[in-house]
Amino acid sequence: MTRPHVLVVGCGFGGFHAVRRLESRLSLDEADITVVTPRDHLLYTPLLPEVAGGLLDPRAVTVPLTGRLRSRLVLGNVDDLDLPGRRAWVTDPEGSRSVLAWDRLVLAAGSVSSPVTIPGLTEHAVGFKTTAEAAFLRDHVLQQLELAMATDDPQVRAERTTFVVIGAGFAGTELVAFLHRLTQAFARHHRSDPPLRPRWVLVDATSRVLPELGRDLGGRALAVLRRRGVDVRLRTTVAEVAQAGVRTSDGRWIPSRTVVWCGGVTPNPLVHRLGLPLERGRVRVDERLAVAGAPGVFALGDLAAVADLTRPGHDTAQTAQHAMRQGRTVADAVLESLGRGTARPYRHHDLGLAADLGGWQAVARPLGLPLTGPAARVAARGYHLAAIPGNRSRIAASWLTGAGRPPLLVHLDLNQRPHHSPLMGSAS
Ligand SMILES: Cc1cc2nc3c(=O)[nH]c(=O)nc-3n(C[C@H](O)[C@H](O)[C@H](O)COP(=O)(O)OP(=O)(O)OC[C@H]3O[C@@H](n4cnc5c(N)ncnc54)[C@H](O)[C@@H]3O)c2cc1C
CATH class of the missing domain: 3.50.50.100 (FAD/NAD(P)-binding domain)
Known part of the structure; x- marks a missing residue:
């Protein structure tokens, strides 16, 4: 039997913590995990102003992935998705394209600066x-x-x-x-x-x-x-x-x-490739962070609309705090879909x-x-x-x-x- 392939797109706050959890729960012969990321590090954005202000070296706010993750790292951006065919296209930093097949897809590609129409x-x-x-x-x-x-x-x-x-x-x-x-x-x-x-x-x-x-x-x-x-x-x-x-x-x-x-920021435009309705640009997920209408697909962090169970009627804020914790929830949901354990609904009281x-x-x-x-x-x-x-x-x-x-x-x-x-x- 072939091992299931979990593909994680993006390795910032959400993706990093999802992969860490998956690696801690799955042995090497139980599943293959691939992480597509344009960066070889997790960027700790809250300290970026101190880098700009000259108080911290830029490298101090980057946490290298090598040595912390044992999954396969593919340097590049996922720029297209085929949900029924379960494939993702990746462009590496030099422009070469490749395709990756997946059994479970975790979308953790964050957000980008809001597109703006101010002249100049x-x-x-x-x-x-x-x-x-x-x-x-x-x-x-x-x-x-x-x-x-x-x-x-x-x-x-x-x-x-x-x-x-x-x-x-x-x-x-x-x-x-x-x-x-x-x-x-x-x-x-x-x-x-x-x-x-x-x-x-x-x-x-x-x-x-x-x-x-x-x-x-x-x-x-x-x-x-x-x-x-x-x-x-x-x-x-x-x-x-x-x-x-x-x-x-x-x-x-x-x-x-x-x-x-x-x-301000807007969810990563990659979500448009899902072909699903979006809410203020974010893809709606259920309490366990599964994308409705897309079996085997999960989303979290800045690009996902996640109901905040501690504030009925609201979605969780686009913060590192939520993305990190949603990473762990999404990992549990992926594991549950693979027949390992039970995932709990995402619930976090803002610290x-x-x-x-x-x-x-x-x-x-x-x-x-x-x-x-x-x-x-x-x-x-x-x-x-x-x-x-x-x-x-x-x-x-x-x-x-x-x-x-x-x-x-x-x-x-x-x-x-x-x-x-x-x-x-x-x-x-
Ligand atoms: C300057 C600044 C300061 C901030 N300060 C705070 C703060 O003090 N507290 C707080 O809670 N939040 C803060 N935030 C917000 C916080 O950074 C985000 O909410 C958080 O990073 C969201 O986590 P995420 O995992 O969804 O996305 P990210 O952490 O942004 O990770 C997304 C990852 O996906 C990668 N990626 C993007 N596109 C693709 C693609 N197509 N294919 C593959 N990979 C891709 C990116 O390179 C990135 O590594 C700040 C943000 C900024 C910019």
Whole structure:
């Protein structure tokens, strides 16, 4: 008898934890497991703002798959699916295509930056979802300040010293907080006449920053940012992005050569290949994460619409916290379909969220308890160290040795836009 073949598409938070569970429950002669992933690591996205801010090395937030998983890894992207024929097409990083057959399919390919229709955004803005984008941003921002010091043209100087971030959710707010601190350190350490005055603008269509944390904590974060001098413009949208600036919905022009899009994500377009109805772009799954109408297919994480059994009438949020735990549930469901054990419905009470604002500032709501300042920062960092499935001592050492020391203020010539930014094309 041939062994069943489980194909897992994507190895981020959900896929990684699904594969780990499958490997722990299935022996090598019981099933073959293949993981298709464009990356050789799990990217721990919550710490990306610290990479952009120069506090962590990009590699510190990547957990290598080799050595942690024993399944077959296929480097590439699944770009087409044939459900009745149980086949998946894979394109590797050099463009070669191959086909994989499967008996069970687990879709864990996450999300991409929301496709947007703002004129000029795709050409002139960068996204913030990858290590390449985080490293690029740090480099680019430092280089802009160095170029600003060399120009006598006040207009060009304003463009180079003004930085615009669109979207005041977790990614955008933390990014502004960390990069603002980096540019302030730069301005302190470089003599310039006139003095450098880096300016950060955070734009959001809603009336709050960090709406997921509630009015009080969002308000505290807003106060911290404004106290530091960040220009937070709420109830404002971006109408147009150009090479040298941004026009907002109120008609005002912000001179800037750096625009970052953190305006939300949409499920991976791979779900369209299923040919099933979608709900706000996500594929509906049952309580055990099986896709209705597609026998042998399971989905989880950012691309799946999963009923939140702790909040009737709602779906689970698109967070790492849910994706990780859904990984374990989906593995149990696959095992059950192979005649091994019984899967339980997915149910998880949110442990709470945290936003690190750098320095000793943070806001957090662990287990419903609102925290601010150092207590929130300790809670956030403690959670990250517990949640990341590797590199703990490396990250802790960086935090300890970096405390109180100025960041290294050099750029590494990474001044080309990242080629694989989801904003730059893969969202179609
Ligand atoms: C900057 C940033 C900060 C964040 N901060 C937080 C936070 O503080 N707390 C929190 O809970 N959440 C946070 N999130 C959200 C969190 O990262 C996601 O909710 C989580 O990653 C979803 O897990 P997932 O497994 O569904 O997808 P992912 O973890 O994104 O994994 C998907 C994987 O699939 C791969 N893939 C994509 N397309 C294909 C394909 N066609 N074929 C094969 N593989 C593919 C990707 O490369 C990736 O490795 C943040 C996100 C960002 C971008």
